[in-house]
Amino acid sequence: MLKLLLRRLAMSLPLVFAVVTLTFFLVRLAPGDPAAILAGEAPSPEFLAEIRAEYGLDQPQWRQFLAYLTKAATGDFGTSIYLGRPVFSVIWERFPATVVLTIASMVLASILGTALGVLAARHAGNRLDTVISAGSLLGYSIPGFWIGQLLVILFAVELDWLPASGMTTARVTYTGFAHVLDVGRHLILPAVTLAIFLLTMIARFTRTAMIEALNQDFILVATAKGVSPRRLLWHHAFRNAVVTTVTVIGLEFGAVLSGTVVVEIVFGWPGLGRVFYDAINRRDFPLLTGAFIFSSVVVIAANTVSDLVCAALDPRIRR
Amino acid sequence: MVANTVSRRGAFGLGAGLAAASGARAADPKRIIGVIEEDPPFMNLAISSGISSSVASAPVYSALTRMDAKGDITGDLAERWDISPDGKTYTFHLREGVTWHDGRPFTSADAQFSLGELNSKLNPYRGALKSIDSIDAPDPRTVVLKLKNPQASLMVSLGNFCGAILPKHLWEGTDPARNPHNKNPIGTGPFKFVSFSPGDRITYAKNENYFIPGKPAFDELIFRIIPDPAARMAAFTRGEIDMVYSSALPATEIPRVRRMRGVDLRFSAVQASSYQAYINIRNAPFDDVRVRRALFHAIDRKFVRDSVFPGLAQEMVGPVPPNSPLYNRALTDYALDPARANALLDEAGKPRGAGGVRFDLRYLFGAADLSARKIGEVMAQNLAAVGIRVVLTPLDRGTLIQRAYVAREFDMVITSFALGPDPDVGVERFYNSNNIFPVQAVNCSPYVNPEVDRLFDEQRVQTDPARRKAIYDRIQEIVWRDVPTFPFCCYSLPGAVRTSFATGVFDTVDAPSREDFAFAAPAGR
Numbered sequence: 001m002l003k004l005l006l007r008r009l010a011m012s013l014p015l016v017f018a019v020v021t022l023t024f025f026l027v028r029l030a031p032g033d034p035a036a037i038l039a040g041e042a043p044s045p046e047f048l049a050e051i052r053a054e055y056g057l058d059q060p061q062w063r064q065f066l067a068y069l070t071k072a073a074t075g076d077f078g079t080s081i082y083l084g085r086p087v088f089s090v091i092w093e094r095f096p097a098t099v100v101l102t103i104a105s106m107v108l109a110s111i112l113g114t115a116l117g118v119l120a121a122r123h124a125g126n127r128l129d130t131v132i133s134a135g136s137l138l139g140y141s142i143p144g145f146w147i148g149q150l151l152v153i154l155f156a157v158e159l160d161w162l163p164a165s166g167m168t169t170a171r172v173t174y175t176g177f178a179h180v181l182d183v184g185r186h187l188i189l190p191a192v193t194l195a196i197f198l199l200t201m202i203a204r205f206t207r208t209a210m211i212e213a214l215n216q217d218f219i220l221v222a223t224a225k226g227v228s229p230r231r232l233l234w235h236h237a238f239r240n241a242v243v244t245t246v247t248v249i250g251l252e253f254g255a256v257l258s259g260t261v262v263v264e265i266v267f268g269w270p271g272l273g274r275v276f277y278d279a280i281n282r283r284d285f286p287l288l289t290g291a292f293i294f295s296s297v298v299v300i301a302a303n304t305v306s307d308l309v310c311a312a313l314d315p316r317i318r319r
Numbered sequence: 320m321v322a323n324t325v326s327r328r329g330a331f332g333l334g335a336g337l338a339a340a341s342g343a344r345a346a347d348p349k350r351i352i353g354v355i356e357e358d359p360p361f362m363n364l365a366i367s368s369g370i371s372s373s374v375a376s377a378p379v380y381s382a383l384t385r386m387d388a389k390g391d392i393t394g395d396l397a398e399r400w401d402i403s404p405d406g407k408t409y410t411f412h413l414r415e416g417v418t419w420h421d422g423r424p425f426t427s428a429d430a431q432f433s434l435g436e437l438n439s440k441l442n443p444y445r446g447a448l449k450s451i452d453s454i455d456a457p458d459p460r461t462v463v464l465k466l467k468n469p470q471a472s473l474m475v476s477l478g479n480f481c482g483a484i485l486p487k488h489l490w491e492g493t494d495p496a497r498n499p500h501n502k503n504p505i506g507t508g509p510f511k512f513v514s515f516s517p518g519d520r521i522t523y524a525k526n527e528n529y530f531i532p533g534k535p536a537f538d539e540l541i542f543r544i545i546p547d548p549a550a551r552m553a554a555f556t557r558g559e560i561d562m563v564y565s566s567a568l569p570a571t572e573i574p575r576v577r578r579m580r581g582v583d584l585r586f587s588a589v590q591a592s593s594y595q596a597y598i599n600i601r602n603a604p605f606d607d608v609r610v611r612r613a614l615f616h617a618i619d620r621k622f623v624r625d626s627v628f629p630g631l632a633q634e635m636v637g638p639v640p641p642n643s644p645l646y647n648r649a650l651t652d653y654a655l656d657p658a659r660a661n662a663l664l665d666e667a668g669k670p671r672g673a674g675g676v677r678f679d680l681r682y683l684f685g686a687a688d689l690s691a692r693k694i695g696e697v698m699a700q701n702l703a704a705v706g707i708r709v710v711l712t713p714l715d716r717g718t719l720i721q722r723a724y725v726a727r728e729f730d731m732v733i734t735s736f737a738l739g740p741d742p743d744v745g746v747e748r749f750y751n752s753n754n755i756f757p758v759q760a761v762n763c764s765p766y767v768n769p770e771v772d773r774l775f776d777e778q779r780v781q782t783d784p785a786r787r788k789a790i791y792d793r794i795q796e797i798v799w800r801d802v803p804t805f806p807f808c809c810y811s812l813p814g815a816v817r818t819s820f821a822t823g824v825f826d827t828v829d830a831p832s833r834e835d836f837a838f839a840a841p842a843g844r
Contacts, residue, residue: 030717030718031717031718031721031722031726032715032716032717032718032720032721033717033720033721033725034717036720036721036724036725036758036759037716037717037720038360043443043758044440044441044443044445045756045758046441047366047441047496048758050494050496051496054496054497082358082360083358083360083517084360084497084501084502085502090517093517094517094518097518149549152549152550152553153553156553156557157553157556157557160557163554163557163559164550164553164554164556164557164559165543165545165550165551165553165554165559166519166520166543166545166554166559167519168519169559170350170352170520170541170543170559170560171350171352171559265546265547265550266547266549266550267550268543268544268545268546268547268550268551268554270516270517270518270519270544271518274518274546275518277546278357278358278518278546280715281715281716281717282716282717283717
């Protein structure tokens with residue numbers, strides 16, 4: 001297990017370096033001058049020059065890259081051009097909101113997706129299976145921003161059950177448990193929106209893995225030995241299928257994280273997804289590069305964790 | 320007995336619930352909640368004019384004077400002022416006992432420093448202050464501005480765009496771009512800055528020592544930060560937000576907001592904006608004035624007004640908005656006449672080629688700007704009829720600035736501009752050749768006409784309003800003849816406010832001003 005972990009860590013280092021290099025140059029390929037965006041309407045040429053000099057934008061790109069690498073090696077990822085604050089403190093203060101959103105939607109997607117997948121497999125070929133499979137396909141195909149806006153119109157504007165945007169109520173300041181409940185109410189719609197994609201993926205993969213497991217010889221043997229259908233399903237078949245489910249969750253973590261960009265905009269959620277969106281629009285190179293590096297590290301970490309969980313669940317992987 | 324216990328318990332439960340509910344209400348401060356579209360990079364009116372910066376700074380700062388909802392100049396930090404008969408000396412007498420939000424006293428040295436060192440040098444509209452020769456502070460309560468020449472629009476500029484007064488003790492000797500008070504503003508305005516939670520909200524608290532007694536009426540002001548227009552309007556519809564100023568209220572939503580109960584649309588009496596395109600007059604064939612005039616004859620501007628801004632827009636003839644006292648009513652509009660447009664294009668030597676196309680027109684606009692997109696679609700149809708193929712080019716903000724204003728790779732680029740309150744502030748910037756820079760919102764066509772430059776200088780020193788108007792009339796004639804820009808329409812877009820929650824003045828200019836925050840009051844007062 002430790003060996004597996006070390007091997008994964010060793011593999012991630014060149015990956016992170018590649019991400020740093022690629023994102024550094026890719027984000028600078030897009031036309032647009034961050035200083036001009038920062039300075040607003042009709043800035044004085046002196047003020048523009050001052051901003052460019054301050055952020056080293058007047059230097060050749062290779063020199064900017066070397067300076068970036070040297071600083072990044074010491075943990076300094078520069079200063080956001082637009083916000084004028086250290087990149088990592090910007091990312092760090094917005095990350096918790098994204099963690100809350102991502103975890104809530106992943107838990108929701110995992111539980112519901114697995115349940116639907118198992119249900120569909122158990123009723124494979126009949127009407128319930130068709131409904132679940134068709135629903136999964138639909139959920140997988142519908143764009144998140146559209147679903148999100150429909151949910152806002154229905155549950156926030158028309159029915160007035162849930163807040164339309166933000167993470168907390170602005171009208172009243174809640175503390176303690178009331179604050180937790182307030183965040184929970186604000187979380188429901190964005191978490192559901194973000195969960196839909198992953199939920200349908202998990203349902204589809206779990207269904208396939210369960211059908212495969214249910215067709216194995218050991219199931220036949222267990223059935224012959226008189227094991228109850230429920231135990232057969234959950235204890236024998238599901239334990240074999242769950243590795244697939246965990247792998248899907250690990251693999252799709254990156255997709256969920258990138259899904260937060262759209263969901264956070266639609267729901268005014270103050271997380272990292274909006275940092276990405278704003279940084280792209282403002283050509284905030286240091287912030288954008290920093291956010292890319294940070295999220296790739298998070299995705300690599302999540303994939304490593306998923307590998308370790310799979311290894312714990314399935315002894316064959318450990319070898 | 321049992322019943323009695325139950326009823327007592329029930330009564331207790333209900334009572335506790337009510338107490339908790341009313342207790343929470345009573346303890347909660349009176350809040351007014353507004354919305355802005357993005358995190359402001361600066362909260363400093365003296366160096367940045369970006370809309371989010373302007374809105375986020377407006378509650379914090381004061382100026383010597385301010386413009387009220389009717390467009391009249393009244394005192395702000397200055398109680399009164401005298402203007403010398405030759406119009407070259409302005410003496411401002413400041414209020415007694417005004418303090419900064421950090422408790423230090425406000426004096427004339429702060430005004431002298433802010434106008435001389437910050438606004439005159441770094442303000443995007445600093446051109447409006449260039450007639451100032453010297454700023455003196457003979458005593459702590461007096462500021463004297465000496466001008467090189469009289470300037471008719473000076474009071475408007477000082478009260479609006481170029482006059483924010485910042486504390487000298489926190490800014491002197493610092494680099495204005497890096498001063499930490501860009502993010503943590505200290506002013507003398509109705510609200511004190513409390514905190515900024517990026518992507519979420521900015522919180523302000525009432526300035527208990529505000530110099531207008533009894534104001535502001537709210538204890539707290541919160542700006543929520545919601546970039547997506549649909550999310551913003553959903554939050555407003557639900558009552559999560561009490562006010563949306565005009566540039567945060569999409570024009571396409573106005574008919575719906577108009578029908579909402581308990582919501583008032585507020586139009587500014589003094590500001591006018593226009594959807595206006597720069598025509599790149601350095602690029603062939605648009606360097607030929609006949610081609611530019613052909614555009615005016617071919618594009619159905621009335622249809623644009625009626626379809627894109629139904630019931631909100633006015634026609635705009637010439638560069639100055641019709642609600643300005645300096646507007647030239649004698650100008651005649653270019654008639655919608657495709658035949659005349661075709662004739663002008665033929666005359667300019669631009670015959671139709673394959674498929675009837677004479678040439679392409681690259682129309683650049685912000686991808687998020689729905690109105691600009693609709694205008695482009697109308698224009699594309701109109702111009703196709705005279706053989707001009709419009710290439711609709713939606714771009715994100717960074718690319719738009721780079722391609723249009725820095726690289727000048729456009730034929731037409733459209734944005735909405737504030738044109739007032741005085742044309743010296745809102746209009747001259749597009750046509751004076753001393754204002755050609757590779758940045759947005761200046762003379763980007765770029766238009767060079769020495770006569771127009773000279774007339775702008777001449778009118779600025781006029782103290783006789785009639786004489787000034789006559790010069791401005793001439794400027795409008797020339798610009799309307801040369802048409803380096805294409806004003807589609809003029810409008811005053813409203814802000815929206817929830818009347819069930821707040822009453823007061825909103826949107827005296829394009830964005831909320833100090834006036835709004837100082838005089839807004841909870842409903843029922």
